[in-house]
Amino acid sequence: DAGVTQSPTHLIKTRGQQVTLRCSPKSGHDTVSWYQQALGQGPQFIFQYYEEEERQRGNFPDRFSGHQFPNYSSELNVNALLLGDSALYLCASSFTWDSSPEAFFGQGTRLTVV
Amino acid sequence: DQQVKQNSPSLSVQEGRISILNCDYTNSMFDYFLWYKKYPAEGPTFLISISSIKDKNEDGRFTVFLNKSAKHLSLHIVPSQPGDSAVYFCAASASGGSNYKLTFGKGTLLTVNP
DSSP, rough: OOOOEEHHHHHEOTTOOOOOEEEEOOOOEEEEEEEEOOOSSSOOOEEEETEEEEEESSSTTTTTTEEETTOOOOEEESSSOOGGOOOOEEEEEEOTTTTSOOOOEEEOEEEEOO | OEEOOOOEEEEEETTTTTTEEEEEOTTOOOEEEEEEEOOSSSEEEEEEEEETOSEEETTTTTEEEEEETEEEEEEEEOOGGGGOOEEEEEESSOOOOOOOOEOOOOOOEEEOOO
């Protein structure tokens, strides 16, 4: 049973460009959340998708957008990249009717903006 | 405004001894608390959790204690093993369900010396 998979694992982009990160949730999971982990910080919640809709959003600008597909996989898009967007981007999946909030994380995508 | 705080950036213990990692929170709406472990180049892995209706939860060598009046929780690892060396994140949720975001602390780097 594959866990949460993210692609690519590493990415280098130039300031001002756009980037798309991808996530496949763990089998049986229907909810995908995205987190940004800057160096020396804990993961920060970006947004969560369920039934192809954004259900919750953290304190991130509109440059950050996402999508969830019918097969529950998800994409995170970041437009007009800034140097400060350099971070580890983590995808987490869960089953929305689970009684506990633990989420399963992928290995992350390391984004470097130069 | 950090709602989940891990005030010790690092902790070093001898193999076989007890490791105690601490976490404080400020949001009274948090009712579920989790600990994740993270190795370099991997995503966070769920370790143990506790609901606010309990004050202790145990799983093998890992025990989490919750003091709601002090808004404080701690993770005890006994006995500590070199393979436990990792960054430990405390996280909190304002709901027992999986459809709510996790708020993380900055993490504590645990080093277990042989």
